[in-house]
Amino acid sequence: MSMEPSRVVTCGPGWSMEEAAAWSSDDRISFQTSLPSHSDSVQLQVVEYAAPAPAPATHDKDCSYPIQVFKEAEQAFHADYSLDSMEQKIHRFPPSLVDVLDRYKVPVTVAIGPYHHGSHSGVMEAERVKHMAANQCIKDSGRSLQEMYNEVSFVSQVARSRYYDVASLREDDFLPMMFFDACFLVQFMRSYDEDSGHMDDALLGYFYANFERIYTDIMMLENQIPWVVVKTILSFMLPEPSLWPLKKFIVAMRSCLKNQGDEKQIEKDDIIVDPGYEPPHLLGLVWFYIVGENKKGEMPIGDQPMSLSMSVAELLDVGITLVPKTETEAGLVDMGLERKHHFFGVLSVPPLCLTDANATWLVNMAAFELCRTSDFDEIDDGNSAVCSYLQLFVMLLDKKQHVHDLRERGVIQGGGLTSSETLLFFICIGKNMRVGRNYLKIMVKVEDFKQKMTCCVKLWLSIKKNRTRIVTVISAIGVVIGILSSLPALKPR
Template sequence: MSSIPPQRNTYSNVIEMEMSENEEVRIEIPDNNSTDNAIVVREWEGCLKGNAVTKRSQRRIERVPPLIFKCEKGKRNQECYEPAVVSLGPYHHNQTELAQAEKYKLITLEEFRLSCTKITMGDLYNKVFEVVEEARNCYIDGSTDGYTDEEFARMMLRDACFVLFFIECISCAKNKVLLNNEYLGALGFANVVRDIFLLENQIPFVVLKVLLELRFPADNKGGEDILNRFFNYLNYGEVITGGEKVLDHKQPLHLLELYRSYFISLKVSLGLGSTHSSKWPRKWKKVTESSEDYNYVKRNRSFASVTELKAKGIFLKRICNESSNEDIKFLSHFCYGELELVRRAVSSNTKAIYLNMIAYEMCAHNPNDFRVSTYIRVMKSLVIQRDDVKELRNHNILLHSLGRDEEVVKMYDEIDVPAVNLYMFNQLRKEIEHHCSSKYKTWAAELITGYFSSPWKTVALLVASAILFTSFLQTYFTIRPLPDDSNADMIKLLRHCVYSKQPPTKLA
């Protein structure tokens, strides 16, 4: 057999294949390719441990991975990835069922222009046209080929102004928010938030940035403020200014990526807040941990729910400092444990937003540490029944507007989490399991939860103890009564104490 010449292309990571006459296959990988692969592996390892990842190539606004729809939950949740009111960007553009919002975009465009000082419509268009090529490159290949630069710039301008006008109305509680109800209706207005955070409905942040700079020319402080207030509205259900900076020199690809980075901050050491000292031999512990490192089922298994943890002496506590960059923290004390969680609001749009953030983390070319997936996986373990939601509500950790607590349980149950950061999740799970395996801690927890969980139970315990003690004394002295002369001796002692007491000195 004649040798087949190796095929070459313009990529640097060329794989050369040569087939000899005895049909032996030889694969030659150049040294530079192995170096690139090693860099990728090191980046992913560092990413899973919480380190920053260097952007190696041009990332794109991806579509939802098709594998998500292969599972049963993915099929049922398919509508959570599709816009219900408004299309943003080229992926769902010109859909007939979304035509009403296209007319409203022209109104929001004019309202946004009026809010800018001494800015004409031409100024807005020219500013967007300056970044039109960069914005095109943010979408997957072929998705923008049907638009000229002028058409694409006009689409970006309308969509971006719609998003920014809506965010500013919510953040500043302006009366112009009534325009949304007038043209979209109350139901349509309620679904705009979910449409803004759909993975396939994203506007390149570079377009939003140039328009924010026109709207707030003074160092863009106002743009930072409205984004901060809008994200806090989604997180906590309140339009407040606080927490960490939204941008903080970040260069996000789109709004969903920016909100994801603001939504949750899981530290690599989230499971290392325990203060206990291990009672197991160091050698035995090392073998156990190394065996679990390669067992996916053991590392990914769930832990107890909120009510089960409470029975084991692990109590909930809300993290007061919501800008501390620690949204989940576990502390094991002498006779009880504390699971600290940050406050979160749950609404009718939360499920779709969660699913799209998970879909973003599942996309290729998006190296990340699966922070949102890990957080939701923790919540799925904690919330399995109505009483779990009640405990979270009572501690002001979970606020929801779904009506019944069962709806929150249903929401978490319907969210599928294909992958998590096992390094982070496994740390938290092992610390909780280690606390629960301690006998004296669980016995102390049973005593606390059974007899000291309320003032009335404590009073009842003290009264019962007093009755039991007096009954014991009565029984004891019935069996072994005191001698008769002992009573006389006691009376003499009392009289001696009374008469030996000096009377108080009278002042003249």
């Protein structure tokens, strides 16, 4: 297929929003036309082969042609579903979380990428803001629109390969979408910088007025663009970028998940930047720093059949107390069970603040973990940390009273979803979610506690559990003894 070369219009760095918008939709500008997708090509070849042949075919052609067709189909499938490609794909929401409500997986204010682009009227206002953000990026960079757009076009085919089901999307629609969406994300992240006074007042005002809904939408699994595109726009920002606009943004995001409203406490929170980590998208970047240290510890060996579910009351029955983890720097991977005084255990968990935004982040980070790897057994603990964290709450919460119990213990913090909404959230995500390594480790240790309980510990725990009844019985016995002892004094002399 012949392809017309794209014509580039020279544009200066001072372009306005209106000029940028007109430029992106100008009929005079032709973009490079994309070839038909490989899947469509394979399907067409298969259909053509299955159709009645107009002329007799040779034996060699009959044998080689379908083999080649299916070989190409196999290569295309491997390109989508090999382990390496799964790490970088922009995934669809996994079927195992099909019961999760749309409010946690469909953007309301801003659509990023092609999956939800123009899906409903609520996201259309943000399209105007994206043009404004692009204009701001051009001004901040001091470079031309032509230069920035060309750099995005160089990575466009890589970006397209990260998506599923975009064969029908033309390149002259896909490329502007990547450019404007990346500019929007870059300016939104930069708005967290203290030195954001350079930003247009109207643009900054829009971010401030809608920041909670925006940072909820941009953490959805299906609402992402490849990080290579965002990184390309960041490379034009001044001063020379490393992670300078991202560090404060990530710290702020992590603080929101931890329900840290105190500015002084947020300032104390910090992250150690790992320059070697290349995220697949923004969700993957925030996930990396929220989860915490990624390490693979040995899985404890259990000798007895193990239960994968246990209530708070059952934990107390075996001498295990559930407590919130107090360290502010703790990540979601930092939950575990430790022995205390040789006989008892403490299960420490990062406290859960389940606002609407946090619920969205958690379920989408769990979906990200489920999609990027098919097996949690052979990976580091951190790669299934969110699934383990959520699965623990799925285990502990079976009715509204359990939510109230965890609120009293400080494990679930107030100010978010109601008890009914919290319970419904965990019921929806707990049906088919794959169990993470950290969760399995905890359950193996719980079983170990049960097997090693001595008679003295069992007696002590039984007394502690039933102390109210025991006190009542002892009091009743004391009253009876008192009455019986007073009877001889009542006999006539």
